Amino acid sequence: MSQNIIQPDTVFTVTNLTLLLRDVLESTFTNITLEGEISNYRPNSSGHLYFTLKDEGAQISAVMFRGKAMSLQFTPKDGMKVRCTGAISVYPPRGNYQIIISKMEIAGAGNILQLLEERKEKLAAEGLFDQSRKKHLPLFPKKVGIVTSPTGAALRDVLQITRRRNPGIDVIIFPALVQGDAAAQSIARQIMVANYFKMCDVLIVGRGGGSLEDLLPFSEEIVVRAIANSQIPVVSAVGHEIDWAISDYAADVRAPTPSAAAELVVPIQADIRKGVEDCKNELYAQIQQKVQNLKLMIKSFDVNNMEIRFRSIEQPLLLRLENAKESLRQNMNEKIKDTKNRIQQNLNILEGASPKTILARGYSMVRTSDGKIVRSHADVLKNEKIEIIPATGKISAIVESTENTNFWSK
Template structure:
């Protein structure tokens, strides 16, 4: 430095700061820094301001909104992170900071913490609800596998599928299963399978690995792709003790990729045995129905039909004969009753007839004008009257 700047050189603050900025920004343009978050201050505009520190030092850090939107976790004080970015000098204050382009959790403990936080957040959205789970088809003709095309998981699935049922078609949707970009390729393959309706069930997974290796299957983009899949999804990540967030979003979780193949690929021998049992049961039911139909048809032969017809006809004939007899008897009784009533009416009329009364010795007296005389005062002396006995007429003068 002595050779570059003579001892009597006098710098302005701006000149010195500019030299320092050129030196730092030109030297540390893309570095990876690991430290603990402190004094975390998210800005209303979306920028993140905080301090990265370790046991011996600290540095100011900023992550602008465009980069911060890509984070799949919420930074907190005390969280250990690994950041990639560039050193920048802020001349007005004379301090330097790191502008972060990428940030991720550092250490397994923090990974578990962020996964738990993500799990709670996605569960609150309903992505893991049991009522959204779709049933896995019992007899799938075509299955899709989203995994590494070179991994042992794919070989195991293909071997088990061929052994259990060679008639099942397999569609391989190759994807990265660890490292940068893995989550995006997994989600894209799930979407592709749905867009083109490529299979009846999807197996999404990989073989065993470290916690970091399995992280792509816990990324939010993969969880959302599984939850929105119209094709039923079986999650098969790692070994039985391994868990990923894809297990919660999937319609079924398999402990291993091999177990997933066992679940979705029906065993051909089991299918044939089931078909044989159904065929036997079907034959038995048909035979029973045929025997019942034979008995029914037998009851309709000529002899049986005549007997059945007679058994139906005879009661009706008896009822008809009884009705005819009752009708004739009723008519006769009605005639007798009517005749008796008529005779009685004739007798009553005859007894009330004026002629009958006259025959008893009575007579009817009328005036000359024809008025019936009922009292002596009805006529005057000298009046002409007409007396009608039972037979003939008598004319007289009242004295």
């Protein structure tokens, strides 16, 4: 039923009118894009998102169901300006209409920069940008891969620079979408393909310049994680020198442009050849110098020179030997002399203590007839036979008397 066929005297019930309006709205606004500011944001525990879209003059209820909300690359907040795509729906029991959103993105550069900053902080907190993860670029790559649009100017620049600098290097193109909703998935998939099959030594991921929105795929989480997890060293080359993407932080090296990336990873063939030639010449010169030095050394080793050199080494050693022998002889003589003196002194002491020496001074030894030494008058009796032994000979005697007299005190 349309307005043209509604009779002026037609009486509607509330339900009939509401259903009529629902049919008109839902059949007319099936796929619209609506821009506004989020208000009264209410995420549901089931995963559905409920909020209000408003601008200066009006507002509309909005809902994004869980299946679509899972694909969001940002967290909606009150006050955030967004661009939503969806269909108008009418809920008859309440008599209101709303937009059921199938796609939502941030609108406006300011909010995009805020989103990128939040995402960068989140990924940095996970350690994806840590310096310890960075890999060195190969000095002499044989195969260079590039993930970019197969029809873009970036690819043409890389191919041209590679051919000019080193035509011996192969360039493997991993064609990918670099703009639009499917771009992030396409870029990440090609990075993973290059790694899975180990198809190149270094990988350039990038595109030419564009607006901030155009470069967003290179800041998507799926792309950043693919770069961070790549076993192949990655050079991020997105846009012009003033442009940036989060992929710059995850990559091993950031190049200001795709052309600059090609110059970073592709060494100039002529420079390589010159470097090899310089190394060869330097090595040859060093070998020649060493050979010349060896020849001079060998030349100096003839018979006469060898004898002179041997004598010059031998003479100081012989002199040291003679000095050592003389010193040893003198020390031994001194030791022998000291030993002889000590022996003589001990001999004199022993000889002085000998009984023969004592008897020779005029002393005699007295013994009884049974051989006992007489040391006291009490050791003998009157009329007892005794023997007196002087230094020579022996005297027999009979004791006439004994006295207890201290002879030495007189």
